[in-house]
Amino acid sequence: AEVRESYERATPQSRALAERARSVMPGGDTRSVTYHRPYPSFVDSASGASLRMVDGETLLDVLNNYTQSVLGHAPDPVVEAVCDRFRAGNGVAAPTEPAVELAELLVDRVDSIDRVRFCNSGTEATMNAIRAAMAWTGEERICKIDGGYHGTHDIVEIGVSGDGRAHKGIPRSAERRVQTVSYNDTEQLKATFEAVGDEMACLILEPILGAGGMIPATDEFLRTARDVTTDADVPLIFDEVMSFRLAPGGAQERRDVEPDLTALGKLIGGGLPVGAVAGREQLMAQFHPETGSIDHSGTFNANPATMIGGVATLEELDEDAIVELNRRGNELRERLQQVGDASSQQITITGEGSLFQIHFTDGPVRDWRSSGAGGSLSEPLFHAMRREGIFLAPRGMGNLSTAMDDEDIVTISAAFERALESL
Ligand code: PLP
Numbered sequence: 001a002e003v004r005e006s007y008e009r010a011t012p013q014s015r016a017l018a019e020r021a022r023s024v025m026p027g028g029d030t031r032s033v034t035y036h037r038p039y040p041s042f043v044d045s046a047s048g049a050s051l052r053m054v055d056g057e058t059l060l061d062v063l064n065n066y067t068q069s070v071l072g073h074a075p076d077p078v079v080e081a082v083c084d085r086f087r088a089g090n091g092v093a094a095p096t097e098p099a100v101e102l103a104e105l106l107v108d109r110v111d112s113i114d115r116v117r118f119c120n121s122g123t124e125a126t127m128n129a130i131r132a133a134m135a136w137t138g139e140e141r142i143c144k145i146d147g148g149y150h151g152t153h154d155i156v157e158i159g160v161s162g163d164g165r166a167h168k169g170i171p172r173s174a175e176r177r178v179q180t181v182s183y184n185d186t187e188q189l190k191a192t193f194e195a196v197g198d199e200m201a202c203l204i205l206e207p208i209l210g211a212g213g214m215i216p217a218t219d220e221f222l223r224t225a226r227d228v229t230t231d232a233d234v235p236l237i238f239d240e241v242m243s244f245r246l247a248p249g250g251a252q253e254r255r256d257v258e259p260d261l262t263a264l265g266k267l268i269g270g271g272l273p274v275g276a277v278a279g280r281e282q283l284m285a286q287f288h289p290e291t292g293s294i295d296h297s298g299t300f301n302a303n304p305a306t307m308i309g310g311v312a313t314l315e316e317l318d319e320d321a322i323v324e325l326n327r328r329g330n331e332l333r334e335r336l337q338q339v340g341d342a343s344s345q346q347i348t349i350t351g352e353g354s355l356f357q358i359h360f361t362d363g364p365v366r367d368w369r370s371s372g373a374g375g376s377l378s379e380p381l382f383h384a385m386r387r388e389g390i391f392l393a394p395r396g397m398g399n400l401s402t403a404m405d406d407e408d409i410v411t412i413s414a415a416f417e418r419a420l421e422s423l
Helices: 002-010 012-022 076-087 097-109 122-137 172-176 186-199 219-232 250-255 281-287 304-316 319-342 378-387 406-422
Strands: 043-047 050-053 058-061 115-119 141-145 178-181 200-205 236-239 261-265 275-279 348-352 355-359 397-399
Touching: 002 012, 002 378, 058 406, 076 304, 097 115, 097 275, 097 304, 115 122, 115 281, 122 200, 122 236, 122 261, 122 275, 122 281, 141 186, 172 178, 178 186, 186 200, 186 219, 200 219, 219 236, 236 250, 275 281, 319 348, 319 355, 319 406, 378 406
Parallel strands: 141 178, 141 200, 200 236, 236 261
Antiparallel strands: 043 050, 050 058, 115 275, 261 275, 348 355, 355 397
8 A cells, every 4th residue: 555655656647638528538558458547657758777657667678569669668779770660661552671570580490480460569479370270170169278468359368367347348258268277387288189089170389488477488389389280180289479579580499399380479560550460381382362352451560660670670680699698697587586585575586588477476387377377466466566767567567678787686686685674
């Protein structure tokens, strides 16, 4: 209560804006994930690793738009490229070279990617990947992970980390089309494919369970995912919307397991809305307008400013930048775990590379059910960290950007120590 009161005292402008927003948008926002009690605070502007809030505070952004802003905010090369493209005319109903460049970069970086189709969100990316798998196999059921988040289209809303509420508005038929397995449960995955593998259109999973708790897959689980799908002749889809930052060729390169299709989004649009479905030539040929069988359009698909923003981002996010980002992430997770171990709370830090999450449990955390995320201390921790000048996800998830340095790692761990003491 005390933390919350100090939040309210510190954010009168946000409170006024939130009230204004509520009279025109349910809950005062259009993103369930950015909402928190008593009201979310408003950002005025963002630059590098900092958020400037409307109430005048400056916060270190350790959320980076849920991993999208991997270079931090408003990186010069990206801003310049996007602005130049805007001046050159942006919305046109014909292809432009920037899309070819971005597709070429992805094909170069990722071994399993022969062809790419762009869309406007990670949601559309997984929707199109699943559609390609359904068209390929003629099947309508999918196998996904309990707690696996792949966006907001009907079928992938099934089996998402529950908040206990009934999610209405999703057809019942979607439930019948989804078979879930627990993350990292190799035996369950094998048994599921032995029993119903031939009814599946695909297996879709994240190489690191993101929204479900930032939990890395074991090598055994990823290899089994590849083996059971190969045996059943079912496409394996990796959702790398979050994990692509882990290596130049994504988590699949880092973990040395190649999927048939990859869903991408977030960072590959340079800060503008984006998604992509990509993969093996034959599967992707189904999107060919003359010879394929899948319609795929969108007013903003391959929007030139987005494409050029993506190219500029990937050029900056080269191997050296990624190695450095992952090194800092490893150091941060180590420090946070040390702070947690020395505190009176039970803390397990999960993650990989520059991705992490704080769980209020003594672990081990290997799937969504064993994660302490969303527990009763997550939101108080969020407020306590915010009071220390650190902006995290309300559920305790965070990630680094290349705009941060080693000092920021020390700042975050010291803030975590003080925040835990205050709980
Ligand atoms: N897949 C994963 C792994 C994600 O983390 C997200 C978003 O957080 C999505 C898909 C959906 O992407 P978008 O929010 O762009 O629709």
